[in-house]
Amino acid sequence: MKTEKIGDASFETWSVDEVATAFDANEVVLIDVRTPQEYMFEHIEGALLMPMAFFNGDKLPGQSDKRIVFHCGSGVRSERVARAAIAAGVTQIAHLDGGFAAWKSAKKPYIGTNMATGAPQATTPE
Incomplete structure (x- = not known):
């Protein structure tokens, strides 16, 4: 994990393995900041959706029980949202590199769309 100090805040960049381990152990809340359309097509099972376009850092819950880790498609939007959360007064936040x-x-598992039926389906890449 890479950590950057921004004033009193810690901005962390987590690897896939770090996020997967913490998420499986229920130590983090994973928040997807992509669009609803992107999320519906494929997403990490259990990740919450908070699209960047509607993000309001003042409405984030505290992190006393679980840390918040943002993710998007490539890491660009989640970094922007994490930095916006810091600007809103959050002192510790992370995003998925x-x-x-x-x-x-x-090759981590996720929920994809069955192109034949349009239904969601669990995908475990090999």
């Missing part, structure tokens, strides 16, 4: 593309490249 490389985003959902890195998650898929690391």
Whole structure:
């Protein structure tokens, strides 16, 4: 994990394996900041959706029980949202380095769309 100090805040960039381990252990809340359309097509199972276009850092919950980790498609939008959260007064926030593309490249499981039926389906890459 890479950590950058921004004033009193800590901005962390987590690897896919770090996020996957913490998420599986229920230590983090994973928030997807992509569009609803991107999320519906494919997403990490259990990740919450908070599109960047509607992001309001003042409305984020505290992190006393679980840390917040943002992710997007490539890591660009999630970094912007994490920095906006810091600007809103959050003192510790993280994002997934490389985003959902890195998650898929690391062959982590996700929910995709069955192109034959349009229904969601669990995908475990080999």
